[in-house]
Amino acid sequence: MTKSTEPVLEATEVSKRFPGVLALDQVSLSLGPGEVHALVGENGAGKSTLVKVLTGVHRPDGGRLRLHGRPVAFGTPLEAQRAGISTIYQEVNLIPLMSVARNLLLGHEPRGRLGGIDLPRLHAQAEHVLAGYGLSVDVRRPLRSLSVGAQQMVALARAVSVDARVVIMDEPTSSLEPREVATLFGVIGELRDRGISTVYVSHRLEELYQICDRVTVLRDGKVAHTGPLAGLDRLRLISLMLGRDLAEVRAVGSAGPARTPDGAAPVPVVETRGLARRHVLRDVSIEVRRGEVVGLGGLLGAGRTETAKAIVGAMPVDAGEVIVAGVPLRRRSTAGAIRAGVSMLPEDRKAEGIVPTLSVRENIALAALPRLARAGVVSDARIDRVVETFMRRLRIKAASPHQRVSELSGGNQQKVLLARWLAMSPKALLLDEPTRGIDVGAKAEVQTLIEELAGAGLGVLLISSDLEELVSASDRILVLRDGAVVAELAGADVTEEQIMAAIAARSGEEPHG
């Protein structure tokens, strides 16, 4: 699809270092005129850092940027915008209280004879522009009265109208209705015809194959692959993103679980029926039985974390129910779910898990406090007993129970959080990326622990982006895509290859056996 020769925007061996991490390691990206370029990668791969370098938010530590062949260095996002690079972020960044027309033509308003804004012309012009995007709204209304999709369309129209040469779209369809997505794709097609290039960041493979010409896959801050999208097998694309070599996976073959879920009770400990939330989850039904580890597979944004959060009542849902040990949860709240016996180990340990100002002891006792108290007065003796038990059982390494939890290593913090839940003697645990960001030794320990817990009769729902871990720990795996369960793998089918095949399969098509 690349028509002309010279690239519009070219990044050469760009590097960016943050304290402790090399976010971008000699990344190159070249964008031809009218080209729609997909930028993909898992969490922490460096996509957003690259976008921020291209749009002048971050200054690169190494490498060069060229626009139309001329070297450029953007000091601020405004400079990048003036040079013709427009960005549409997930969160619409316009002025919600101003009218649609004012937002659209801000800084380019048609002027009347006395230099004032010519409102009738402003409105007429705005209506005309928006009609081109299939949007017929009252442009006098404040922007925030529009749907998110319509707002995004206004942002897009604005981005393009200010003489953009390159438009960068970060997950533009995450809150759009199918009809709006179609309009968006129409607009992207027009941009292509006018020679405006697009960088398209998304996790939705369907969309990438529909509109993108070329793709760059980032992994751990490096370019894992770059090239035309047509002819690139979906399975191959996913293996590039996840960093699992296909040949290697095939050679290793099935690493199915050694454990069989014997003694499985007929009633599942946790069951969901038709969980749904607009743009996030579609009809998710899951069963986790006693002593079983159920894995949730899928790419970032497929709805894995959201499923867990919906189960424990940390995210509202539009429809569906959660049943714990045969009893439906009536009022949806985390407290209710915890009382019923289901708890979640959150993905972001620092933001959602530990209370950094408190000690190891208090962090462990946090959820169980009411149980360890008499008439609202905490019993030190009871807390000490529980804390000591779990610090020993989970081998938590701390100078003393009174050490601040923020001084512990990531692995030990994770164990503190596990202890917090185990102190509640739960029926089921939902573990969201339990081994992310912890060192190898601790990782193995946590994995062994998961196995032990399931062995002791706990139901475990495991979310992990580490396919190897997911396959070796899970008895069954459910694969999610775009918020829906697309495959269930059990027994000999629990393999990395099968998971990737399920992720790669087109909508409405079953993964081949």
Next chain:
Amino acid sequence: MAEAVAERQGIDRARVLAWLQEYGVYASVLALLLFNVAFTPHFVDTGNFRTQLVQVAPIVIVSLGMALVIGTEGIDLSVGSVMALAASVVVLYLGYGALPALLLALLAGGVAGAVGGALVAYVGVQPIVATLALLVGIRGLANVLVPQLREFTDPTLIALGSDSVMGVPLVVLIAVGLTAVVTFLVRRTTFGRQVVAIGGNRTASELSGLPVRRVLLLVYVISGLLAAGAGVLATARLQASDPTSLGMFMELSAITAVVIGGTPLSGGRIRVLGTVMGALLMQLLQATLIKHNLPQSWTQIVQAVIILAAVYAARERGAR
């Protein structure tokens, strides 16, 4: 070599600051006391001590509530106005007797706190905005109820402000008692531990099933009750209700006491005794400078320096 030395110094500096945050307020109070014993004539008089303690008692009581609120990463700007509201309510209903009037004043404070707490916990208004609205509104309400200074002669209420038990003013005893209660609340009760946890990490507390909203609401109610109590005591001592000026800028004194007492504004930690010491330090400082005939403006400047020092020590600790 040079690096190792630099590192050593860095650690030492961090230690000094940590120590300063932990014990700085106690050390300052002690130093100021010693200075006064040595250089200020008549400082050691019991009469002088009494005056100082009686003056600081209402500030201490209000600061206790403020410490709880700040522990949740919030702030309560309405405390001064709540004091004024309590002052008006107590004289309005004095006709029914001192005790019913006192209870009604406390009730008014609790309701004011509940309104602020509900705005923060259930509506999601930022604490500074919610309580700023109350600061303005409640002062207005207090002035509507009692438009000008009103003196009273109820002996029970006057006794509350001026009686002593074994030589210690009743007001001071009440402040000491409330300090003990709040210390117990923070250290030993489920509620207190939940307050600290919510201030330390609200999301984690929610995911751990803590009744976050209820706890937040209750914290503001307690702050309102304590402020109302302080308002009644101050009124009793004045022997007149003065809603126009009573408790004016009290929120600033209370926040100052909490901050220099070592409670971080970012929440997650509450130092009850430190807060009391913080209030004492400010009181002593003012008294010292006045006794040495330095103008009021000097007190303000020295207070500002102390506040900055306290915040600096807290900041270094947090960045570690």
